[in-house]
Amino acid sequence: MAADRLSALPDDLLQHILSFAPEREAAASAVLSRRWRTLWRRESALDLDIRPYMAADEGQDLRNSPSPLDALLSDAVAALAAFPRRGGGTVLKRLTLFLDLNDVDSSYDSVDDPEPVDDGRVAGLLADPAAAGLEEVLIGCEHGRMRTTTYGLPLASMACAATLRVLELESCNFEPPLSPRRAFPCLTELRLRHCFFKEGCLQAMVDAAPALTSLSLDRVSQQPPDSAFQAMPAYCWVPFRLRCLTATTLELKTYSVGAEEEDLARIGIELDMPSLRYFRYTGDAIKLSLASPAPGLSSVDLNASLRGEQSQWEPTSRMLVSFSSTRALKLHVNCMNDIIYGEEEHGGAILPTFPNLKLLELDEFFEYTSSSAALAMARLLRSCPVMSELRLNLNMTRWYRDDEPKTNDPARSPFAQSMDRFNRLASMTASSRRVSELPAVLTDDGAFTCLQTSLRKVTLQFNANELDCFQVQLAKFLVENAMVLEEMHVDDGNTFWLDHLCNKLERWRADSFRRRNLTDTARFRVHHLE
Structure with missing residues (x-):
């Protein structure tokens, strides 16, 4: 018979355990022994x-x-x-x-x-x-x-x-x-x-x-704050203003803005929280601002959506202006184009510089044939001069992925999935397995301070639709140009097992450094994410 370990616990600890049980279940514990008959009555929950x-x-x-x-x-x-x-x-x-x-x-x-x-x-x-x-x-x-x-x-x-x-x-x-x-x-x-x-x-x-x-x-x-918004519902979530001088953590999730609230969305959210350290926002892309600086801000998690007619929404880059002092940024957007949305009207880049940012994490989609993804990545790299870690989860937009072969469908047999990968690879010519260079907006611009001095770790997750895709091009660019890069963690979906990305990265870096007569002092290593 197994030992009764619960009975060996002191009464105060047993009462603490019972405090997490619903009242009926806690009372039922009285049948276990005489000692338990009064324990549940003494619990404070x-x-x-x-x-x-x-x-x-x-x-x-x-x-x-x-x-x-x-x-x-x-x-x-x-x-x-x-x-x-x-x-x-x-x-x-x-x-x-x-x-x-x-x-x-x-x-x-x-x-x-x-x-x-x-x-x-x-x-x-x-x-x-x-x-x-x-x-x-x-x-x-x-x-x-x-x-x-x-x-x-x-x-x-x-x-x-x-x-x-x-x-x-x-x-x-x-x-x-x-x-x-x-x-x-x-x-x-x-x-x-x-x-x-x-x-x-x-x-x-x-x-x-x-x-x-x-x-x-x-x-x-x-x-609503006053009679100027009589056309609005009796309750709404914008405009939203809140002051809390002691709050260090704020998590804010909003409703989607209705058609009658679009004008109020331009007023947006104003926060006065000078002690803020962690901020998480989930909702529509509307105006976000801090009424006073938050010098201790260490982490920002922004999940903003641009829906329908984009002109009514705040550009994602502008939403981040008040939070540029953060040391870690996690950014979720529907499309990488959202990062550069609004630049034409503004006359140039509007993404702020993040002088303290050490960690940047992106969870985004991008259009298959669009060159905007490279421009958005260039904006991000330039805006993070001291970044030491970059985490990327990049996938093509759904309209493209819906047409791809379902090689990772768990309902299909491993043999069928392997044959799909083999047939796709067998149809490739040698030239089609070549990885192209990124657009000139990245390769011809040397103003990426983080690549020269601070970027040491990159994590890249995606499902490869083809070998010569933006994600692979970006991985190649980073290993060739990040001078102090020590490690890259990659999960490419294991779609191209003959041309598997992990097997190429170290060779690309070595070849690039050799052509430029450089020595790789960072001892770069590649790791495959499990």
Whole structure:
């Protein structure tokens, strides 16, 4: 019989483990032994999930039984009432709820009017005296057809405001605090998803949290700031302005801008966060700006999309201007052309210089026959004079890839995939296996400081459609011109096994240095990504 390792653990550690289990499962642990009968009662967390209630409700006569939401909230009230009777000085520290409001009768199904449908019962839980010592509140919500179905939460009703450290809410319709004295002095993490705010409420909440360091806003909507936007929906996410002097981490994900919001998109997002170190943005390509410098900015992750008529969007390069002090940049765009979009109107390059950037990571598509990819890469190399590491995930646009042979289809046999590769290679002439030079915008421009002094590591991932493609041309250019390059990690999809890129890179570099009478002091090596 195997040893009972759990029983060897101290009580406080067992209580910590039980705190991550839903209330019913934690209570069920009492059958394990006499020692476990009181452990779950002394845990400081309450975890209630509506999904088991919904599963138990299947097949029941709904006319004679409470709804899953009613049953869940009733149990939550009972559990809170039982906490003071547990004894032993047990104080509720963490409350986790998972709700499903989709089946609640409501006439509201529009972002124009996301009214709460819970009759104030969720707010009542947080107003309970037993919740006064809460340090973490996590409320998730199932999304279905009615994405704007919400529960209400007046901030003034939160009994735990003085002790709260972590607040994570989904599908909440906030009401502003009744008094400016209501503060969250210990709140360090705030994560909101699909939430709605009255005008000024979000800023007031942030102002009331002087210790806030981590902020995540996922598709949060607010009322327009003034009557000038009467044609807008009652709630929208632009314009968006937020001030938080203590935040070091901001994750911001936005809705797609609707047609009626295009003018407001030009106003965009303005942030005043001088302590910011990490910033992640996912959404449309709109104006982004910092009202004050963030000298400690170490990482920016930008995933911006240009949709439809590009003239209504902010150029990707201009979005990065306020964040040029970052030391690491991860950039996702639909097409490499987006990097140079807007240059004609501007009269030249608009991508800022990144004087501190050490790591650049690109996840992009490019058009098969377009020369713009080389120009975009030239802009990036020139803008990163001290870059030491470059990570590239480059693939051709979907319209081209849809026509390529599906050699990597896992449903096909290895033999069929090998025959596809063999037939494609056999049809090549010697000249077709030659790798062309990149356009002159790269090869004739020596203003790439990073290639001369700092670039030491390159990672290149792609699926090769043919040997003489932009990705292979770029790899060849980098190994021939990056003077201090020490290593290149490559995954070319292993499509051309006779002309496999990893087998060529070291030879290209050696030949190039030999022609120029140079010595490779970096001891360059190639690694194949697994």
